[in-house]
């Protein structure tokens with residue numbers, strides 16, 4: 227579904243992603259890793275919002291930077307939510323539906339029910355609470371029944387019941403055949419739905435594999451008492467399904483490299 231080859235993205239001297247080789251299959255993929263690991267950058271490259279500095283990335287077999295049509299099959303929610311301030315939620319969703327060439331009224335009714343938007347849909351977005359912003363931002367990703375939905379931190383800033391509701395909507399849509407790439411520091415509620423998992427750290431693929439195979443590795447990696455004892459990396463496709471192994475280097479001590487600096491992964 228997503229294929230990256232020797233993918234690099236630099237922002238000036240910051241190497242946000244470096245030599246990323248990965249094949250993300252259909253289904254639900256968890257994209258995990260420490261702050262600054264490169265997750266959002268990977269998502270924006272896959273969406274065609276950023277152009278790779280080197281290498282390539284394909285989404286549904288196409289180059290998302292060059293082929294705007296591929297974006298019609300995709301929905302995305304950003305963190306922090308990327309929303310206009312001075313229009314209502316309804317106006318914003320209507321604008322997105324029209325851009326995708328789908329029936330706005332029908333789509334708004336659908337996502338409004340999915341994410342309980344009705345009570346604030348006609349309110350101006352700059353008057354939303356952070357939870358309302360999050361709900362609207364997630365809802366926008368589902369407009370037009372996309373084949374692939376990217377969600378950046380869908381479970382942040384929402385209450386306990388809403389976590390369960392959002393996980394359940396993701397489960398239902400996945401059941402219908404929609405694929406998901408979910409970036410989430412709160413990933414445990416999503417693990418039962420995950421088919422694949424990728425950990426990016428300091429711009430490199432640190433761990434990747436089928437969720438069932440890497441489950442234990444993930445739990446060890448992100449459990450706070452184990453953080454300083456885990457180190458796993460997978461740098462090419464052949465190694466993708468490998469179980470993590472332990473060493474003394476911490477995933478969370480890594481920071482993105484600057485241009486010219488040697489990799490510490």
Ligand SMILES: Nc1ncnc2c1ncn2[C@@H]1O[C@H](COP(=O)(O)OP(=O)(O)OP(=O)(O)O)[C@@H](O)[C@H]1O
Nearest residue numbers: 237240242259260261262263264265266267268482
């Ligand atoms: N537009 C940008 N301009 C300059 N640097 C950027 C930009 N976007 C990301 N970076 C840098 O690239 C690196 C990777 O950032 P990215 O947002 O992809 O990480 P992340 O894994 O999503 O982090 P987090 O979990 O904190 O959201 C960071 O060092 C960040 O400061």
